[in-house]
Amino acid sequence: MVAAMKRAFRILGRTVGYALIVFLVVSATALTAARLLLPQAHQYTQQIEQLLSATLQTPVRIGRLDADWHRFGPQLLVKDVRILDARGEEISRFALARLNFDLWSLLRYGRLGLSGVAVSGVQLVVERLPDGKLRIAGLGNAAG
Numbered sequence: 241m242v243a244a245m246k247r248a249f250r251i252l253g254r255t256v257g258y259a260l261i262v263f264l265v266v267s268a269t270a271l272t273a274a275r276l277l278l279p280q281a282h283q284y285t286q287q288i289e290q291l292l293s294a295t296l297q298t299p300v301r302i303g304r305l306d307a308d309w310h311r312f313g314p315q316l317l318v319k320d321v322r323i324l325d326a327r328g329e330e331i332s333r334f335a336l337a338r339l340n341f342d343l344w345s346l347l348r349y350g351r352l353g354l355s356g357v358a359v360s361g362v363q364l365v366v367e368r369l370p371d372g373k374l375r376i377a378g379l380g381n382a383a384g
Contacts, residue, residue: 278314281307288318298331299324313343313355331377335361 285305292300303320316339323332338358345353365377 274314275309278307278309281305281316296323298326299328310338310340313341315340325377331365333361333363334359 282305285302288305289300289302292302301322301324302318303322304318306317306319308315308317318337318339319335321334321337322330325331336359338356339354340356342353342355345351367375367377369375
């Protein structure tokens with residue numbers, strides 16, 4: 241009985257060890273691939289513009305798109321972003337947005353999340369509605 245338990249623990253130990261080695265190799269390969277692909281981010285500017293436009297339900301234009309590695313994950317740098325109204329007039333602009341991605345959420349939940357967003361150089365058009373509330377042009381919400 242003791243010999244059978246020792247054998248079972250030895251098999252379990254090997255299995256866990258092999259699983260850990262496979263996980264480390266796959267993780268290292270994925271991280272290396274990500275680091276090699278990050279400089280190619282500018283090729284996806286048009287697709288990201290379309291995604292943002294669909295999400296915000298208003299036209300979005302991106303001046304430049306870059307990516308690099310920041311701390312423990314990739315960082316997307318979106319430069320010279322303009323948000324337009326339906327007539328194509330600029331209603332908002334910002335110089336730079338940094339989107340930091342959380343790779344741990346990808347491992348835990350199977351979807352890529354954001355660990356941080358920083359926006360600088362923001363220019364907004366704020367309108368006062370007849371009832372006295374303020375509204376950011378292009379967005380439907382009003383604030384008191």
